[in-house]
Amino acid sequence: xxxxxxxxxxxxxxxxxxxxxxxxxxxxxxxxxxxxxxxxxxxxxxxxxxxxxxxxxxxxxxxxxxxxxxxxxxxxxxxxxxxxxxxxxxxxxxxxxxxxxxxxxxxxxxxxxxxxxxxxxxxxxxxxxxxxxxxxxxxxxxxxxxxxxxxxxxxxxxxxxxxxxxxxxxxxxxxxxxxxxxxxxxxxxxxxxxxxxxxxxxxxxxxxxxxxxxxxxxxxxxxxxxxxxxxxxxxxxxxxxxxxxxxxxxxxxxxxxxxxxxxxxxxxxxxxxxxxxxxxxxxxxxxxxxxxxxxxxxxxxxxxxxxxxxxxxxxxxxxxxxxxxxxxxxxxxxxxxxxxxxxxxxxxxxxxxxxxxxxxxxxxxxxxxxxxxxxxxxxxxxxxxxxxxxxxxxxxxxxxxxxxxxxxxxxxxxxxxxxxxxxxxxxxxxxxxxxxxxxxxxxxxxxxxxxxxxxxxxxxxxxxxxxxxxxxxxxxxxxxxxxxxxxxxxxxxxxxxxxxxxxxxxxxxxxxxxxxxxxxxxxxxxxxxxxxxxxxxxxxxxxxxxxxxxxxxxxxxxxxxxxxxxxxxxxxxxxxxxxxxxxxxx
Amino acid sequence: xxxxxxxxxxxxxxxxxxxxxxxxxxxxxxxxxxxxxxxxxxxxxxxxxxxxxxxxxxxxxxxxxxxxxxxxxxxxxxxxxxxxxxxxxxxxxxxxxxxxxxxxxxxxxxxxxxxxxxxxxxxxxxxxxxxxxxxxxxxxxxxxxxxxxxxxxxxxxxxxxxxxxxxxxxxxxxxxxxxxxxxxxxxxxxxxxxxxxxxxxxxxxxxxxxxxxxxxxxxxxxxxxxxxxxxxxxxxxxxxxxxxxxxxxxxxxxxxxxxxxxxxxxxxxxxxxxxxxxxxxxxxxxxxxxxxxxxxxxxxxxxxxxxxxxx
Numbered sequence: 010x011x012x013x014x015x016x017x018x019x020x021x022x023x024x025x026x027x028x029x030x031x032x033x034x035x036x037x038x039x040x041x042x043x044x045x046x047x048x049x050x051x052x053x054x055x056x057x058x059x060x061x062x063x064x065x066x067x068x069x070x071x072x073x074x075x076x077x078x079x080x081x082x083x084x085x086x087x088x089x090x091x092x093x094x095x096x097x098x099x100x101x102x103x104x105x106x107x108x109x110x111x112x113x114x115x116x117x118x119x120x121x122x123x124x125x126x127x128x129x130x131x132x133x134x135x136x137x138x139x140x141x142x143x144x145x146x147x148x149x150x151x152x153x154x155x156x157x158x159x160x161x162x163x164x165x166x167x168x169x170x171x172x173x174x175x176x177x178x179x180x181x182x183x184x185x186x187x188x189x190x191x192x193x194x195x196x197x198x199x200x201x202x203x204x205x206x207x208x209x210x211x212x213x214x215x216x217x218x219x220x221x222x223x224x225x226x227x228x229x230x231x232x233x234x235x236x237x238x239x240x241x242x243x244x245x246x247x248x249x250x251x252x253x254x255x256x257x258x259x260x261x262x263x264x265x266x267x268x269x270x271x272x273x274x275x276x277x278x279x280x281x282x283x284x285x286x287x288x289x290x291x292x293x294x295x296x297x298x299x300x301x302x303x304x305x306x307x308x309x310x311x312x313x314x315x316x317x318x319x320x321x322x323x324x325x326x327x328x329x330x331x332x333x334x335x336x337x338x339x340x341x342x343x344x345x346x347x348x349x350x351x352x353x354x355x356x357x358x359x360x361x362x363x364x365x366x367x368x369x370x371x372x373x374x375x376x377x378x379x380x381x382x383x384x385x386x387x388x389x390x391x392x393x394x395x396x397x398x399x400x401x402x403x404x405x406x407x408x409x410x411x412x413x414x415x416x417x418x419x420x421x422x423x424x425x426x427x428x429x430x431x432x433x434x435x436x437x438x439x440x441x442x443x444x445x446x447x448x449x450x451x452x453x454x455x456x457x458x459x460x461x462x463x464x465x466x467x468x469x470x471x472x473x474x475x476x477x478x479x480x481x482x483x484x485x486x487x488x489x490x491x492x493x494x495x496x497x498x499x500x501x502x503x504x505x506x507x508x509x510x511x512x513x514x515x516x517x518x519x520x521x522x523x524x525x526x527x528x529x530x531x532x533x534x535x536x537x538x539x540x541x542x543x544x545x546x547x548x549x550x551x552x553x554x555x556x557x558x559x560x561x562x563x564x565x566x567x568x569x570x571x572x573x574x575x576x577x578x579x580x581x582x583x584x585x586x587x588x589x590x591x592x593x594x595x
Numbered sequence: 596x597x598x599x600x601x602x603x604x605x606x607x608x609x610x611x612x613x614x615x616x617x618x619x620x621x622x623x624x625x626x627x628x629x630x631x632x633x634x635x636x637x638x639x640x641x642x643x644x645x646x647x648x649x650x651x652x653x654x655x656x657x658x659x660x661x662x663x664x665x666x667x668x669x670x671x672x673x674x675x676x677x678x679x680x681x682x683x684x685x686x687x688x689x690x691x692x693x694x695x696x697x698x699x700x701x702x703x704x705x706x707x708x709x710x711x712x713x714x715x716x717x718x719x720x721x722x723x724x725x726x727x728x729x730x731x732x733x734x735x736x737x738x739x740x741x742x743x744x745x746x747x748x749x750x751x752x753x754x755x756x757x758x759x760x761x762x763x764x765x766x767x768x769x770x771x772x773x774x775x776x777x778x779x780x781x782x783x784x785x786x787x788x789x790x791x792x793x794x795x796x797x798x799x800x801x802x803x804x805x806x807x808x809x810x811x812x813x814x815x816x817x818x819x820x821x822x823x824x825x826x827x828x829x830x831x832x833x834x835x836x837x838x839x840x841x842x843x844x845x846x847x848x849x850x851x852x853x854x855x856x857x858x859x860x861x862x863x864x865x866x867x868x869x870x871x872x873x874x875x876x877x878x879x880x881x882x883x884x885x886x887x888x889x890x891x892x893x894x895x896x897x898x899x900x901x902x903x904x905x906x
Contacts, residue, residue: 014624015716016647019654026661033668040672044680080675 043078051082054090063143064150067093093143099129100144104151111160116185120192123157127194161197164189172215179222181235184242187212191246212243216253220260229264230283233257237287244290254291261297269304274330277304282333305334312340319551321348349397352578353380354570356395360405361386366393368419372572375421376430376451378404383433387414392435394451394458408458412437412445424471425495426450432461432495439465441483448495462499481509548586552576559586601772605630605746613753614714617644617721626717626724628750648713652706656698663687663694725754732763741767749780758786765792773799781807789819791826801835808839813846817853834860841868844876847884855887863899866891870905 050073057066070090073081103126110118133144148154168186175181190208198204216239223232236257243250261284268276281301288298308331315324324344328337349355353371357364366384373380378396385392394406410417416438423431425448432448439445446469448461466479472492477500480490485502488509493500545563550556552573567581567588575590608630610616618627618641620634626644633640667687674680714721728751735744745767752760761784769792773779781800786793797816800807816823816836823829834857840846847854847869854861854869861869869888877885889906896902 014621014720015651015713016619016621017624019651019658023654023658023661026658026665030661030664030668033665033672037668037671044677079677079680081677 040078043076047073047076047078048081050076055082055086058086058090061142063093063139064146066090067097067143070094071097089139092140096129096133096140096144097147100126100147100151100153103129104153104156107153107156111156116164116189116192119157119160120194123161123194126153126157161193165193165197168193169211172211176215176218176222179226181219184239187242187246191248209249212248213252217256220253220256224260229261229280233261233284233287237290240290250290258291258295258297262300265297265300265304269300274308278330278333281305285334301334305331309335309340316344316347319351321351349380353382353395353397354384356380356382356397356403357384357393360395360403361393364388364393367414368417369570370419370421372421373574374429376453378453381451383419385410385414385417385419385435387417390414392419392433392449392458396451396453398453404453404456406451406456406458408449408460410435410447411463412447422471424474425477426474434469436469439483441465442481443467444469461495464500476503478506546588548579548581548588549576550586552578552587554589556587559584562586562588599770599772601774602742604742604777607746607749607778614644616750616753618642619644619647621647624720625727626721628725628728628754629747630750644714644717645710648710649706651713652709655709656702656705660691660694663690667691721754725751741770752783758788758790761786762790762792765790765796768796769799773803775803777803779804779807782809782811785811785815789822791822794819794823794826794829794832797836798832801839805835805839806842808836808842810846810849812836813840813850813853817850820853820856830857831860833857835862838862838865841865841872844872847872847881851881851884855884858887858891861891863896866896867901867905870902874905 050069054066054070054073057063057069060066067090070087071094074087074091074094103122107119107122107126110122129144130148133141168189171183171186175184175186190211193204195201195204198207216236219239220232220236223235227235236253240250240253240257243253261280265277265280265284268280281304284297284301288295291298308327312324312327312331315321315327321344325341325348328341328344331337350373353373354369356371357366357369364386365388367387369382369384371380371382375381376396378398380397381395383392383394390410392408392410394408396404396406398404412435414437417435418437419433419435421431422434425434426432430450432450435447435449437445437447442465444467445463445465447463450459450461451457452459464479465483466481466486468480470478472478475495477493477495478490479486479493479500481488482491482493485491486493486505489505490507490509491505492503494503495501545561547558548560548562550559553576562579562581567579569577569579570585572578572590573587576587577590578585578587580586608616616628619625620627620637620639621642622637622639623634625634625636627634627641631641664687667683667690670683670687671680674683728747732744732747732751735741735747745764748760748764748767752764764780765784765786768779768784779800781797781804784793784796797808797812813836816833820833823833826832833853837850837854837857838861840850840854858866858869866888869884870892873881873885873888885906892899892902892906
């Protein structure tokens with residue numbers, strides 16, 4: 010392929026420049042033509058201006074100026090004409106916007122346009138210079154004053170009619186007339202003061218009538234919510250609302266007092282919660298809010314009284330009811346702690362609400378736990394143990410038992426082991442002997458419930474912290490009264506103390522003496538212990554003599570359900586009470 | 596000895612400058628140095644290269660005028676006031692007239708300068724066009740059109756000064772019977788090295804147009820006389836060349852040695868002329884030539900009445 014020849018290149022370059030030149034020439038011709046036209050228009054505008062026909066002069070000048078081909082004419086006169094063009098542009102813009110806003114009934118926009126128009130009008134009012142004359146001529150031609158007047162008079166009538174219609178129909182969905190009435194300029198009411206007075210009277214009448222209608226038909230929450238919405242609406246529009254707030258408070262106070270009087274706590278909580286939601290529209294010294302607060306505080310104090318009198322259930326119900334008004338989670342948590350301290354057996358009840366425990370014991374400060382409780386479950390042949398640890402965590406342990414659960418009894422024996430870490434002995438009917446004994450030792454550090462021994466014997470008595478004496482034990486020690494030592498892997502036979510037949514009489518006495526040693530001065534082991542039958546024991550409301558003395562019980566007529574710091578909690582004839590632990594000892 | 600055939604060669608153009616032989620096809624951007632008047636590819640009539648160069652120069656001038664016009668237009672368009680508008684238009688017109696006058700006055704020089712530049716720029720294209728012509732010659736040779744091949748090579752030879760071209764032309768010419776009425780060439784065929792075909796051609800040319808033997812031919816023959824003598828009748832050939840040198844006194848002056856050496860092979864008619872010349876100029880340094888001529892005449896033409904009384 011041969012390169013482009015100079016002949017062709019010169020031809021193309023020449024033709025390109027010829028084209029460009031032709032375009033340039035056309036542009037020059039246009040410029041000259043438009044320039045001529047522009048100058049002609051300037052001259053015409055000047056002629057109109059001298060005839061005081063400002064509208065025509067400005068229009069002609071504007072056309073010439075828009076061409077923007079040449080700068081021509083006197084600068085001062087041009088400046089004046091440009092000022093007129095600016096006025097025309099502004100007025101025509103306002104006229105256009107106003108027409109559009111009026112046709113679409115945009116009240117706020119119409120108001121803004123009206124204010125702009127009035128501002129411009131004010132600027133040129135009472136002046137006799139060229140711009141003022143031009144403004145007046147243009148304003149008259151566009152007919153803006155009449156347009157605004159027609160719109161506002163019509164809007165005033167329509168808004169009033171809408172307010173009346175709402176009241177008659179008791180339908181308050183569309184309250185746009187409020188904005189409309191407010192947006193109508195003062196001069197259509199006869200001045201600012203007259204407007205305020207007229208609108209205040211109109212709105213008060215409207216709202217009072219509306220509130221009356223609502224009270225007659227709507228629930229409390231609806232009424233206060235709708236009224237609060239109206240108050241917010243008025244405040245947003247800059248209207249004083251004290252009169253409406255007072256009306257609302259008056260109504261609400263009467264209603265709240267009524268529910269307080271009728272002791273309907275649930276209704277009070279609902280109404281108070283609803284009322285507190287609208288407190289943004291209320292004054293800081295709202296009598297209704299004060300009343301609610303006072304009543305709420307009274308109820309909280311009542312709950313505290315319940316707690317002090319150990320009526321934890323009532324206190325909890327009260328706290329739960331008051332929760333919508335005030336966050337009672339902390340109070341409920343504290344209540345639960347106190348309740349657990351008062352009744353550790355709840356540890357198991359809270360964990361296993363569906364289980365029935367046949368023999369339940371509880372107490373404090375053993376095995377390293379703050380609180381503990383354990384019980385036997387016949388249904389699943391287990392002993393369940395719960396402990397509240399010093400760090401407030403709760404530890405649950407369980408151990409299956411291969412004994413006859415119907416006859417099973419559990420007790421704490423702090424002679425065997427130590428007082429802080431005693432052994433739990435579960436006794437039940439045996440298969441080979443009269444009784445079967447199972448000893449368990451909770452190890453909370455390892456989170457285990459260790460089985461120490463499981464034996465059958467006619468009788469078992471604890472000798473000291475390491476030894477037990479068994480009568481006719483199954484296996485080693487059969488037909489003997491023998492001494493056994495508690496070791497890690499169970500009971501180890503030590504020695505025979507007597508033959509079973511030879512010592513039957515002694516054994517009977519020994520057994521009795523063993524029974525005398527069983528009611529330890531410790532707490533838990535008193536579970537199944539009953540005081541002597543003939544003794545009368547004072548019963549107190551709480552674990553201490555500072556509590557009220559609520560009566561007396563005879564020995565054997567009560568059931569010990571828990572112990573606490575040297576006091577037993579007992580149940581007698583369905584009533585609860587506390588007795589001194591020593592009182593039950595022989 | 597190959598058999599020669601008789602032909603009539605195409606007349607070649609006589610031009611003042613060699614470039615006048617170049618014609619351009621403005622459409623194909625190719626050049627032509629032969630006798631065709633229309634492009635074989637596109638059929639467009641060839642245009643003399645100088646005319647093409649002038650067209651390019653003319654367009655460049657037009658482009659400059661248009662550029663000036665564009666600037667004037669831009670000035671007018673940029674004018675914001677009537678005064679600026681008038682100034683732009685007025686200055687534009689003045690510049691336009693000035694440029695026009697200058698172009699009228701100095702344009703003719705520009706054409707020549709631009710033509711030189713044009714030739715330089717188009718050197719490669721010209722080379723390609725000549726190569727294309729050479730390919731055509733090759734094709735003609737293959738097809739046995741030796742006459743066309745010679746005619747084309749003759750035209751190409753105006754632009755390419757090489758032994759290859761010269762030897763080719765000699766080869767082509769040696770195929771034909773040379774006649775007096777032919778436009779024969781000799782000087783333009785002298786190769787830079789010895790070539791026996793050239794000497795064969797010289798032998799034929801001297802027979803029909805001895806006037807073509809010029810100084811360069813005589814120098815060539817004197818330079819390679821030993822090789823020429825090895826040719827068949829080489830001594831006679833040199834004698835003929837020496838005889839042809841007798842046309843001008845200056846040749847005789849310069850090539851006395853050659854004439855003396857081969858005086859025995861001068862034809863009778865050339866010896867007669869030599870005798871007359873040496874008689875006239877015997878005292879102008881031709882003494883040795885005079886004696887050699889007298890000796891030759893005395894020994895061979897003592898009784899020839901034409902030689903009587905000359906020496």
